[in-house]
């Protein structure tokens with residue numbers, strides 16, 4: 001049988017970092033190829049190719065780099081000799097890049113993002129095992145049609161659900177309330193559920209600015225007004241509970257919507273849908289009257305990615321069409 005082929009696209013992250021005396025901390029030090037070559041047995045799992053897109057900490061990730069990744073992924077997956085793609089990334093924002101790539105994904109072949117919480121030179125680094133598992137998942141028949149996943153700690157998470165939940169522990173990634181989609185065992189990849197209802201959005205280019213405004217107790221309209229003044233085409237407002245916000249924010253939202261800015265409300269809770277169950281000032285019933293769209297179960301970071309892609313695809317998308325994208 002011909003060996004399976006995977007392409008590893010490296011972007012940086014702690015997985016590729018080592019301690020630097022002069023800088024007094026971990027800094028990018030290894031390429032994707034360096035990392036893969038140091039994983040025992042990886043060559044028996046698949047033939048590998050490498051693309052180094054960046055070598056940055058993922059706090060420096062941008063929608064523009066995500067777009068470049070998307071173009072590389074499309075190009076690579078169109079090749080008949082490639083079974084899947086692995087992307088190495090920092091853990092801080094991997095859930096955003098994964099969600100971006102999942103929304104624009106158009107192949108039956110999988111993309112698996114992986115990362116590490118410990119640097120490449122640390123005692124017992126988690127990177128090598130994570131890369132091994134990610135490559136196994138990327139070339140497995142089991143993951144065809146699964147879209148974009150994140151794999152750390154032998155566990156596979158759907159891009160839409162995964163979240164970094166701990167600042168330091170290697171078991172940081174969870175899919176709150178729904179759980180992982182599967183795991184990578186020694187002998188095979190086990191899939192326990194498949195993502196459903198993924199609404200894909202494939203703009204021709206990125207062309208919108210979307211910012212997040214977080215509700216605080218006592219918030220007024222200032223940050224909404226600021227986002228509008230900066231030229232945002234969309235704003236994601238992260239509210240409380242069912243999506244309720246301080247009443248003082250509502251006039252700013254109504255004015256923003258009146259100026260054609262799309263406003264999506266999400267919740268700072270880890271799970272559950274935004275909904276108009278209350279009737280008081282600042283409730284979702286109130287903000288719906290002001291013209292918002294309900295962001296469903298998405299985190300603010302992921303809703304921002306979705307709104308960015310939706311507005312890039314169609315800058316004048318109607319409120320109902322946008323709502324159906326978030327439902």
Ligand code: ASP
Pocket residue numbers: 012013014015056057058059089090091092093115116117118
């Ligand atoms: N700060 C790092 C990053 O996201 C964290 C990591 O990779 O674990 O690049």
